[in-house]
């Protein structure tokens with residue numbers, strides 16, 4: 161079984177809650193995951209002091225734990241306009257990771273993390289470009305067929321289902337179709353500051369309406385800026401991939417209870433879909449096809 165802990169929107173700076181960061185670290189250690197994914201917004205204003213704190217917190221995680229990181233829109237300067245235009249990722253590269261688009265391989269999974277922050281083209285929203293999708297395609301083409309293929313990006317590809325706005329990435333539908341053609345099974349992100357756990361078929365039928373991609377957004381794990389249903393709340397996800405199942409547990413922090421506790425549990429099928437025929441049509445009676 162592959163176990164992933166997925167948190168997001170750490171936001172060192174004014175919104176950061178150190179007690180929550182400690183609680184999250186404790187919860188992560190308890191689960192001893194194979195992989196930790198942190199899907200962007202390590203800082204509030206991309207200041208050196210904030211990045212230093214973020215680095216020191218990351219250094220407190222177990223040395224042998226593989227970690228996937230990706231930048232968020234708060235990891236580039238907002239008001240320092242010259243820096244935003246000329247070297248927006250300088251501090252991120254120096255303190256968090258030198259690469260913005262990355263491939264991480266662990267036994268059973270190929271993870272491509274793409275930088276969706278677009279400081280020259282968007283303030284809050286982001287972009288994913290065709291070169292980045294080609295980068296992802298090459299990485300997935302080279303991955304073992306049995307691997308679960310995971311894409312990580314800070315910005316979301318499906319709208320939050322709560323009528324609060326927050327437009328998804330431009331070209332989200334085309335991006336989902338491209339990811340579907342690459343065999344991506346799981347997309348992890350943040351940005352919304354509340355969780356959303358669903359399937360791409362909820363928002364876009366795509367080319368293959370039998371499959372779809374599991375979409376997992378994390379709330380803000382350690383900041384005081386939870387939004388909508390997670391206002392004043394913090395959350396993260398535990399994802400377990402085993403055989404033909406992807407299980408996602410959404411955990412929220414309850415102060416009264418002193419820790420992160422399971423709040424909802426989701427189970428999705430993953431390929432090979434044993435109840436589908438060779439040609440992708442449903443097998444008679446939904447039974448297993450030999």
Ligand SMILES: [Fe+2]
Pocket residue numbers: 169171201232234351353
């Ligand atoms: Fe954020």
